[in-house]
Amino acid sequence: MIRRKNEAILTAPTLLWLILFFVVPSIAMVVISFRPASIYGGVGEGWTLDAWRALGNPNYPVILWRTVRLSLVTTVICLALALPIAFVLGRMQGKWRTILVMIVIVPFWTNFVIRVAAWRILLHPEGMLRQSLISLGIIGNDTLLLYNEGAVLMVMVYTYLPFAILPLYAAAERFDYSLLEAARDLGASGFTAVTRVFIPGISRGLLTAMALVLIPALGSYVIPDLVGGPGDEMIGNKIAQRTLGDRNLPQAATLSVALLLITLIPMIVVYYLNRRERTHPA
């Protein structure tokens, strides 16, 4: 009885806080997506599917698809870059490993807006980089480094890369590298040893890394806003515009629920695969 009372005292404050400020707002978001917009920029009375029907307007499917595409490409690039890094870190020992891990993490600890701003300043049309590339003849006078999809992808990779490196490193640290030697001794090429032994060996880390990059990438808003052009908008930009631009809150809610449903897909996939792996180890 006392134990139960203690459990309630320890659990209640945070759980109630999260129910009030996380669960209830999420439910409010779903409810508001079925409400009409009021002319004063608030939420009107009654029920309607208007905001959901508006998702069919040609603009939104294009942007939803672009959001998914850019996030998937970012995830693939991040995993491709993080794999060799995790491979190197996992094999290292002692002090150098700690130092290199810190070197990878430190940029990630700097302010997010400042990191994106740094890229914007670096790639700026009047900036040193573009001017020197022009004078070296590498790019033409009319090539912009900023305000295009390439810039958005690069800064997304820059931002989310540590989310891929850390779980892969954690998995590689536990990986038994002598298995690779065994595979080589049995005649496997280096490439085969990596794809057939190393990658399956760290598959849990790979799944976590995929989810940790893909999910926040789907919710990107700052990056396309600061380094992308008008043709690179993602769903997050539309949510911000509907919220603070023309103040159509039910429309913003609808887009957010759509984004939430999209992010649930990788969450469910990872949860399911993780569970399957736990019950049927390879």
Place this chain on the structure above:
Amino acid sequence: MKSSRLPAIVFALVIVFLYVPILFLVVNSFNEARFSSTWTGFTLKWYAALFNPQNRDLWEATQRTLLIAVSSSAVSMILGTLSACALHWYRTKLQRLNYGMIYLPVIIPDLLMGISLLLFFVALGVTLGTVTILIAHITFCASFVTVVVLGRLQGFDESVIAAARDLGATRWVVIRRVILPLLAPGIVAGGLLSFTLSVDDYVITFFVTGPGSTTLPLKIYSMVKHSRELPLINAISTIFLVVTFLIVWWSQNLTRDQTVRSH
């Protein structure tokens, strides 16, 4: 075993990629030129300009940012410590639900957390401002403190509690003299993480802020977006970087201390 050089080369290039924009920004904060296209000489004038009366709003935003970060970390440290203890010591259905609730705010895109809180506040007719920012920050920081303190609890030697009880300590004395001192490094590390996350946050704050409640990231964002005062941004960012590094270094020392003692 003959090993390929490729992974090491990728690693080296990625480190360059990670540091180039940051170093460019730091170097340019000492550049005399107004535009970063050329280096015209060393100066500290951009740092001095931060102290101009016309930039007072920057300092007001900084004060608000720090106030929000300190208060939200303080509340999150309490909430996070309580829930970490609950998750560690009880294996009930309630805790399984609790576990999911703690992790969801960590996983979900921050944009969704921001918009749902905004819609919630609007539906309730709450005036947006410093208080709503504070509530939002506590909501995401509490989960992170829980995760950090939970890590500390996993290396916890339960027998010290039993020993203290055997020696006649009351429940309150055990909490105050045994559990809290042992958890302290984890709680402080969680608090420092909350502080950095709160100071760092742009997206959630952007949704739940009201007129006049500008924080430093919001201020920097609007300066960057309108390409105003770019050299000032370099200077603020450099200060920001140095302060963050100091906090991270401190918190790393705390967690290192933890691993040394638990082994």
